Amino acid sequence: MASYDVIVIGSGPGGYVAAIRCAQLGLKTACVEGRETLGGTCLNVGCIPSKALLHATHMLHEAEHNFAAMGLKGKTPTVDWKQMLSYKDEVIGQNTKGIEFLFKKNKIDWLKGWGSIPEVGKVKVGDEIHDANNIIVATGSQSSSLPGVEIDEKVVVTSTGALELGKIPKKLVVIGAGVIGLELGSVYARLGAEVQVIEFLDTITPGMDAEVQKTFQKLLTKQGLKFTLGAAVQGVEASKTKATVTYKLRKDDSEHTVDADTVLVATGRKPYVDGLGLDALGIEMTERGQIKTDAHWQTNVKGIYAIGDAIVGPMLAHKAEDEGMATAEVIAGKAGHVNYGVIPGVIYTHPEVASVGKTEEELKKDGHAYKVGKFSFMGNGRAKANFAADGFVKIIADKATDRILGAHIIGPMAGDLIHEICVAMEFGAAAQDVALTCHAHPTYSEAVREAALACGDGAIHM
Structure with a gap:
């Protein structure tokens, strides 16, 4: 059993940054991660791989639409989907190995496995229990679904499945017109898929500037995405190769169906805190399943902190990073600060x-x-x-x-x-x-x- 000043549970952007900052401030630090690679959702199945596919398909769009006008003549590139996925995986590997290097450089112990907190000051990983003066919960979030929609990550997928489809779908239905749905919808539209986005609200990208929303939808429509707004999805029936989405239009309560090769469920994310043992510790939670923290990211249990997607606020990697650095500084006796404005x-x-x-x-x-x-x-x-x-x-x-x-x-x-x-x-x-x-x-x-x-x-x- 090892003893640490800080154990961070989770190695996503919030967790690994918190661990590195703790180590830089002279604290003996470990980070718990059950995946085979560090970096959490963001580096493995989120921000980084999606940006690789967005970049690759944007290059394809440029070749198809703008190269000739610049005097770049030649045959339009064809898509080797397996190679594109391989490129994406290589990008993931470069980034996750980079985090592993930073852990070694900063003398951070990687405790491999899934962590729980059996009691204050202790973290269990596998069969081993480690002592920690301070614990930072940085377990991130997971995709949320809708009633009547069962995810199989083959035909009905979250962002995780959408990043590794066996083939490019002819028809993709995206449920949810938020960031994830529109980014991945754009990827597959550029690859030739017919993309239909179904959104419960009457506008895309909820909470954004209204003028930007209108312009954005207009430009995406010009790129081939189709939008069905003000529509409540009732359910998805899926076979091994196809799916049928049923939805009702809120304006007249009329029911409609649409068939697709793939359905992407992009209806938001929820904190991932399963198996940590928070209930037994008496840690207070919000109604939305987030961990409650004070102004210094500490829970109601002294010595246990939480950051990132697991707590209140926008689920953004850079918000988690800022909280990770600030929490490390608070633990080290400094004045950690995040300007949420x-x-x-x-x-x-x-x-x-x-x-x-x-x-x-x-x-x-x-x-x-x-x-x-x-x-x-x-x-x-x-x-x-x-x-x-x-x-x-x-x-x-x-x-x-x-x-x-x-x-x-x-x-x-x-x-x-x-x-x-x-x-x-x-x-x-x-x-x-x-x-x-x-x-x-x-x-x-x-x-x-x-x-x-x-x-x-x-x-x-x-």
Whole structure:
């Protein structure tokens, strides 16, 4: 039996970052992981493999639609699906092995197996029990389903099954128009599948800026995705090779069916805390099955902390990473901090979509006076040269002080551009501060500056 200052349960982005930061701060640290590889859902069956397929299929889209216009003539590439999956697996391997290297570098023990907490200060892994002065629960989340929908990961799949289908489906039905559904729907649409997205609400990407929602749906429809909104899925009947989805339209209660080769259930995720023994410890939970924590990520049981998807807040890898670092610093006696008002969200379709801070809808509801600066990528020289002029940058600032309250971008490299605004917001910057900052030409980032200028006297190129 080994004794540690900290044992982290789970090696996803929150867990492995927490473990590394603990070790950097001089704490003897171990991390529990039952998978054969480190990295959790994100690196193994989530963020990283999905981005590999998004990149590969975007290259295919460019070859099919834009190469000839640039003078790149030749036969359009054909898809070797097995090789594409192999490429995806290689990307996963490079990243997970990288985490293993970082554990060795920082002298973190990998306790291989599934962990539980039999009592305060102890973690059981397999038949062994380890002592820990502090325990961080970073067990992440799992896909949630709907009543009447049975997942087999062959025909009716979650994101995990969708990343390793035996063949490209001719017809894919996606249940849920959130981030996961739209990203993977885009992948298969580019590969030639007919994709139909069924969403319970009347808009896609719930909670996003309304103007971005409308533009995003329009662009995805142009790319071949079909949307059925305001529809409640009643059930899915599946055979070995096909499935039938039954849904009701909320506007008139009419019932409809649609056949598919594959059904992707992308209706959100829920905390994965099974088998940890939290009930026996008396750890308080929310109604949604999340672990309750205080302002320092500690549960109601002293010495047991929780972070990431297992607790309240957006289920984002980078949110978990920030919480992991902050919790490590709290345990080490430092002042850990996470600014929850400046956590960006990104959808890695093409164009990308990114946001941070408040939406117009939220500010209107709060009665907060604001102003908007907006700039279309049609006015950006780099975007036009790269066949990437769809979309816009929108900056929202306080009407009286000009302080940036939020930003919403749909367009090329939106997931990278948003961080200029994140940094600005972290420093309490005004839109004018961004507007007066010199931006290199020609770059996509100039669109951010132009949107900031539009918060004042007006953009230059519009």
